[in-house]
Amino acid sequence: xxxxxxxxxxxxxxxxFVRKRIVEDLPPTVREVQEAFRFKAVQTARQHLxxxxxxxxxxxxxxxxxGYRLPREPGTLFVPLLGRVQAGGLSEAIEExxxxxxxxxxxxxxxxxxxxxxxxxxGAGILPDDVVIVRQQAKADSGDIVVALVGDEATIKTLxxxxxxxxxxxxxxxxxxxxxxxxxxxxxGKVVEVRRYLA
Amino acid sequence: xxxxxxxxxxxxxxxxFVRKRIVEDLPPTVREVQEAFRFKAVQTARQHLxxxxxxxxxxxxxxxxxGYRLPREPGTLFVPLLGRVQAGGLSEAIEExxxxxxxxxxxxxxxxxxxxxxxxxxGAGILPDDVVIVRQQAKADSGDIVVALVGDEATIKTLxxxxxxxxxxxxxxxxxxxxxxxxxxxxxGKVVEVRRYLA
DNA sequence: TTGTATAGCAGACAAAAGTCTGTTATATCT
DNA sequence: AGATATAACAGACTTTTGTCTGCTATACAA
Numbered sequence: 001x002x003x004x005x006x007x008x009x010x011x012x013x014x015x016x017f018v019r020k021r022i023v024e025d026l027p028p029t030v031r032e033v034q035e036a037f038r039f040k041a042v043q044t045a046r047q048h049l050x051x052x053x054x055x056x057x058x059x060x061x062x063x064x065x066x067g068y069r070l071p072r073e074p075g076t077l078f079v080p081l082l083g084r085v086q087a088g089g090l091s092e093a094i095e096e097x098x099x100x101x102x103x104x105x106x107x108x109x110x111x112x113x114x115x116x117x118x119x120x121x122x123g124a125g126i127l128p129d130d131v132v133i134v135r136q137q138a139k140a141d142s143g144d145i146v147v148a149l150v151g152d153e154a155t156i157k158t159l160x161x162x163x164x165x166x167x168x169x170x171x172x173x174x175x176x177x178x179x180x181x182x183x184x185x186x187x188x189g190k191v192v193e194v195r196r197y198l199a
Numbered sequence: 200x201x202x203x204x205x206x207x208x209x210x211x212x213x214x215x216f217v218r219k220r221i222v223e224d225l226p227p228t229v230r231e232v233q234e235a236f237r238f239k240a241v242q243t244a245r246q247h248l249x250x251x252x253x254x255x256x257x258x259x260x261x262x263x264x265x266g267y268r269l270p271r272e273p274g275t276l277f278v279p280l281l282g283r284v285q286a287g288g289l290s291e292a293i294e295e296x297x298x299x300x301x302x303x304x305x306x307x308x309x310x311x312x313x314x315x316x317x318x319x320x321x322g323a324g325i326l327p328d329d330v331v332i333v334r335q336q337a338k339a340d341s342g343d344i345v346v347a348l349v350g351d352e353a354t355i356k357t358l359x360x361x362x363x364x365x366x367x368x369x370x371x372x373x374x375x376x377x378x379x380x381x382x383x384x385x386x387x388g389k390v391v392e393v394r395r396y397l398a
Numbered sequence: 399t400t401g402t403a404t405a406g407c408a409g410a411c412a413a414a415a416g417t418c419t420g421t422t423a424t425a426t427c428t
Numbered sequence: 429a430g431a432t433a434t435a436a437c438a439g440a441c442t443t444t445t446g447t448c449t450g451c452t453a454t455a456c457a458a
Binding site for chain 4: 399400401402403404405406407408409410411412413414415416417418419420421422423424425426427428
């Protein structure tokens with residue numbers, strides 16, 4: 001590389017290279033950046049990287065191998081994706097989750113993802129195989145869409161609070177409301193997001 | 200840790216730990232695994248990791264720092280969230296995006312998010328204010344839900360390919376299909392995911 | 399019993415990767 | 429011309445991290 005290249009041009013390419021590598025799940029080492037750009041000195045790569053950190057385009061963990069990363073959008077976290085929740089309860093299901101999915105979240109509430117089974121909520125635009133993001137909470141308001149444990153399986157329904165009882169309403173005329181006896185139903189959380197993967 | 204624990208139990212936990220770390224974009228070092236589980240020897244952590252590789256649950260780059268990864272699992276990337284797309288085109292809208300949202304993506308395709316306006320796709324479970332994740336592509340198959348630029352505004356419709364013409368069908372009987380003249384319509388991409396933020 | 403497999407430990411070594419000090423050259427502004 | 433900033437290089441040093449050899453203990457089956 002010549003002793004002079006236009007201002008910032010190389011650095012822009014370095015940024016793209018690093019970003020690509022991070023997205024591909026393995027942040028590069030300084031020397032890998034050096035080799036990718038045929039720099040003859042490690043320090044050249046390091047200078048570009050440190051500059052990108054100073055500009056706020058990257059963050060790094062000092063002294064750590066492959067420590068360069070993209071600055072996280074504030075409030076992005078990874079929540080466990082559950083296939084189903086059975087009587088055992090949430091913590092068990094979270095232990096055995098299918099994987100983790102990224103969620104944009106403001107608070108610090110406990111969230112989880114749950115794959116939808118059945119057609120009882122199609123009227124609310126929640127179809128089988130959709131993934132709902134659920135905020136864990138034991139109480140909810142009338143009208144909220146909640147995940148509730150009734151019998152030995154978790155279900156997704158609209159909550160209606162009546163006098164001294166709760167009702168779980170499907171959003172599909174082919175299904176009947178569930179009116180559990182006291183103590184027979186536990187609210188696991190409130191649905192805060194619905195995702196449908198089409199391709 | 201006692202000199203004996205049930206078969207595979209610790210390894211299962213090691214796997215979950217590593218997977219979580221990889222998903223969060225920084226694969227752990229062997230010693231980080233050691234510390235997380237309070238192993239007194241590096242080798243103990245290493246044995247579990249190597250076993251996970253042998254079982255095909257992890258892959259590794261030999262000799263590389265933080266070389267353990269998930270077998271061809273998706274990365275996470277941030278895609279621009281667009282409020283609306285007008286005649287100017289995509290690149291302009293991406294420049295002025297509302298923000299970035301996390302998406303789990305397999306390929307390296309160019310994606311963007313678009314906030315849904317109008318009720319023309321309610322029949323497909325796509326409601327106003329939903330966010331659709333769109334993969335940029337100029338062509339699509341009959342039946343795909345696409346984002347198309349017709350006139351001076353982008354719209355979301357189901358694509359139908361007829362002989363020598365294309366049709367854009369709403370999923371709501373209150374709206375009429377759009378049959379643009381040749382050259383009057385550009386497909387911007389295909390909807391690959393639908394998200395609804397409820398709270 | 400003997401052999402085999404798993405779980406775990408100890409300590410060292412070697413390679414990978416981050417960091418540092420100092421140098422040269424080109425452009426730009428005063 | 430002089431001062432300053434950027435881009436790049438050279439070579440060494442240090443820390444981090446992967447790897448290795450050898451050891452103990454428990455369970456289980458032939």
